Amino acid sequence: MVKAISFALLSLATAVSAVAALDPAGQFKRLGACPTLGCVFPPDNAEFLAGSNFDVRVEVHAEDDAKPNTKYSLTIEKLKGSQKSNKHGKAKAVDFSKWTKVKASAQESWDFSYTKDASAYWKYLDGDKNARTSVHVASTAWRKVHISEPGTYKVVLKYNDGKKTEAIWTVNPVQKRKAKNVILFIGDGMTSAMITAARLISKPHTSGKYTKHMQMDQFPVLGHVMTHSLDSLITDSANSASAYNTGHKSSAGALGVYPDSSASPFDDPKQELLAELLRRRSKKNGGAGGVGIVTTAEVQDATPAAVYAHTRNRDEKATIVNQMIRGPNPVVADVILGGGGKYFHAKTGGKSLNGTDYYAAYSKERGYKVVNDRSSLLKYKGKDPLLGIFHAGNMDVWLDRNVYKANIKGATDPTGTGKTALDQPNLDEMVLKGLEVLDKRHRKEGWFLMAEAASVDKMMHPLDYDRALADLLELDSTIGKTKEWLKRNKLDKDTLILVTADHAHSFDVYGSVDTQYFNSFSDSEELEKKNSIGTYENSGWPSYVDSNGDGFPDKWDVRYTLAAGTAAFPTHREDFQVSINGTRVPAVATTTSHHHWTIYDANPDFDVHGINKPATMSRNESVGVHSLQDVPVFASGPGSNLFAGIQDNTEIFHKIAEVLGLGEQK
CATH class of the missing domain: 3.40.720.10 (Alkaline Phosphatase, subunit A)
Structure with a gap:
């Protein structure tokens, strides 16, 4: 019995792995979770709660001057369990509408465009309207579908005369209630x-x-x-x-x-x-x-x-x-x-x-x-x-x-x-x-x-x-x-x-700062200002105290503060001290750029006496990410x-x- 169960699970894993594909590398996409010209939503590797409702949409894409083939079909089969089998004992794929008893919407069509890579993206932002790729779409939707029987299901979109997009869906069983x-x-x-x-x-x-x-x-x-x-x-x-x-x-x-x-x-x-x-x-x-x-x-x-x-x-x-x-x-x-x-x-x-x-x-x-x-x-x-x-x-x-x-x-x-x-x-x-x-x-x-x-x-x-x-x-x-x-x-x-x-x-903390020493130097003495940051054995305790036990420091404007920061930030100044007069605005738009997109530089009105920190990401970002x-x-x-x-x-x-x-x- 153990061997039989193990073989069944192995067979299922093999079937799933045959369908699953790695997420494609890259930064720009035609449509999320749709690396091919045939799209199924919910996509591969989706999980559902038994009896929960969800919508399904398929899209068939064609780029540039091509037109999408409007003849496509969607089927579903249960990889184990009660789904009817054919004479060879294998699960049988069934038309999605018939299986779910949900009528498909009338076929829709529309167009959209996207940028294929970073080069096209920035060219487009700089005014090149031809940098985007046009896409023509044929689509069908099924609304308020539900699957009551737990198990693993394979959904297949057949389109463009033989091409397939396959998705494995997992339906989880309902469990006995544990908490009110x-x-x-x-x-x-x-x-x-x-x-x-x-x-x-x-x-x-x-x-x-x-x-x-x-x-x-x-x-x-x-x-x-x-x-x-x-x-x-x-x-x-x-x-x-x-x-x-x-x-x-x-x-x-x-x-x-x-x-x-x-x-x-x-x-x-x-x-x-x-x-x-x-x-x-x-x-x-x-x-x-x-x-x-x-x-x-x-x-x-x-x-x-x-x-x-x-x-x-x-x-x-x-x-x-x-x-x-x-x-x-x-x-x-x-x-x-x-x-x-x-x-x-x-x-x-x-x-x-x-x-x-x-x-x-x-x-x-x-x-x-x-x-x-x-x-x-x-x-x-x-x-x-x-x-x-x-x-x-x-x-x-x-x-x-x-x-x-x-x-x-x-x-x-x-x-x-x-x-x-x-x-x-x-x-x-x-x-x-x-x-x-x-x-x-x-x-x-x-x-x-x-x-x-x-x-x-x-x-x-x-x-x-x-x-x-x-x-x-x-x-x-x-x-x-x-x-x-x-x-x-x-x-x-x-x-x-x-x-x-x-x-x-x-965000992380990498030391402590003696703000009194930091503030004793002029704005041009950045090297000396940085020497106020203590690391390792010199990263002493900060000055915050909660004497009334309410869970908050009694004072926020203290001498010894945290040397802290993030890995992703715009060009800005940092003085490691609380901003008493309101929320920080680290960067503001500059007018010196020849580009069509907005570029941000350090805000001259905030942390005026701080040290300069050049951006670690694109200059069109005004805050951390x-x-x-x-x-x-x-x-x-x-x-x-x-x-x-x-x-x-x-x-x-x-x-x-x-x-x-x-x-x-x-």
């Missing part, structure tokens, strides 16, 4: 090196050993997450957060879809979201659960929008607001807290879809209680769904909300009054209020809450490390208060808590053991789905 609730904390852009730096500036230590630890340090399970996107080494927040919410890879800028080549940002093949699955969970599995979304960014921003939106373009923020309550299958979350007020109204500075008052729409159409400041949030004790929008854009960062308050200014009121949003809540206040509402509405059925510390990433981009680390510490403090709240409310044994990031930045490194995932509670070790970002979805008992199967 899941909290997913996301430190956007957070890495292990950032956590190490945050610990260093916030926790006491004696003889080189910490006497207190961060909340994340105390989680019993630690794993690592690989963050590559569908078609690139380096991911953005949209498709990485989508992986957590769908179990599928995607491309930069995409939310809950596989990007196709059509012009519309809303017709791409969709993947069913974790929140959508939770909303339609069967009674036998516990009934439809609650959904909460908390962020310090705009609630339409990539990471929160990945919980409820479907679009190829994360910047379609006005429509994303509409999708929450009026989409084809709206999530209608129980709790939505964060920034992004300008997309809810059409008053001064408003950008709402078709001028709609979405505060009124959310209230009248879906029964939301709407609050727009910290005081109203904390006063709310009701059971109605809660919409709290506290800033016109992204909420101000912790360091400015709590220390350098003079930096909070401008027409940032979320309702369009033109005033400044001075009464903004902290992350812990939003999370705890969100938990209160979810508990009142769904204690019996359970719930899922995504809470994001967004400005860890948003401050790493402009190289404002102090503000990024402060927001990381706010996340850590929030985690501790959340654990206390769960214990008080007797929910700790029923709740899985995860802490992770959607992607990385190449994401990096390749794995990100940590901390886990505590029922099912936490699943998250140990190295895992792909898509596995986070499947493991959460397993813990919550999501999906349906025959």
Whole structure:
């Protein structure tokens, strides 16, 4: 029997390897995950949860003056299990429409263009319109497909008189529910090196050993997450957060879809979201659960929008607001807290879809209680769904909300009054209020809450490390208060808590800086300024102290700071000191370039007395960019053991789905 099973598994592995192809090398693509002229979405190596819904699209391409052959077919076969066999005992390929009982759309056609390599790309940006290659497309889609029976399936697109594109799909079984609730904390852009730096500036230590630890340090399970996107080494927040919410890879800028080549940002093949699955969970599995979304960014921003939106373009923020309550299958979350007020109204500075008052729409159409400041949030004790929008854009960062308050200014009121949003809540206040509402509405059925510390990433981009680390510490403090709240409310044994990031930045600490010595030299004495950086045995402890034990340094403008930086940055100046007057702007556009694209140089108004650091990447980048490194995932509670070790970002979805008992199967 063992030999028979081993032979079957070997045969399946051989069949899979025969279909699978390595990702092609290169930087520019005609269409992500489509190296040939025949495209299948979902592509090869996709994984599904049994019973989850998804769309399928095929495209046949022809370049330049050629026309696509419109005669093509799609078949599916199960490589093992209940699929009917032919007389030779092998699985039988069946027409996709017949097998799924889903009618294909009418065949569509369109054109698009792309640049084949770096040479063509930069020529095009410099004005050569002929540098792009034109593509003509024939396409068919199948909407709302589902596969209820777990197993491995082969899908084959036959096109152009004998050519094939094959994809292996894996359908995972539904598991017995392990937890009632899941909290997913996301430190956007957070890495292990950032956590190490945050610990260093916030926790006491004696003889080189910490006497207190961060909340994340105390989680019993630690794993690592690989963050590559569908078609690139380096991911953005949209498709990485989508992986957590769908179990599928995607491309930069995409939310809950596989990007196709059509012009519309809303017709791409969709993947069913974790929140959508939770909303339609069967009674036998516990009934439809609650959904909460908390962020310090705009609630339409990539990471929160990945919980409820479907679009190829994360910047379609006005429509994303509409999708929450009026989409084809709206999530209608129980709790939505964060920034992004300008997309809810059409008053001064408003950008709402078709001028709609979405505060009124959310209230009248879906029964939301709407609050727009910290005081109203904390006063709310009701059971109605809660919409709290506290800033016109992204909420101000912790360091400015709590220390350098003079930096909070401008027409940032979320309702369009033109005033400044001075009464903004902290992350812990939003999370705890969100938990209160979810508990009142769904204690019996359970719930899922995504809470994001967004400005860890948003401050790493402009190289404002102090503000990024402060927001990381706010996340850590929030985690501790959340654990206390769960214990008080007797929910700790029923709740899985995860802490992770959607992607990385190449930040690290390589020493310490004596800023007093640094500042004693003139701007021209860069060699002497650099001598203020201590490495190895001279990398002494920084001066940050947390005397009141609140988890944050008492002072941020101290003598001994961290020598820290990233591997990818624009030309800028660095003085290793907190930017007291607001977020750093490291580089600004220059007018001296003969190129048609924008080139950035060091900002003359920031870190004026710092040392010069020439760019390590293309000069058309104005801020730092994401990096390749794995990100940590901390886990505590029922099912936490699943998250140990190295895992792909898509596995986070499947493991959460397993813990919550999501999906349906025959």
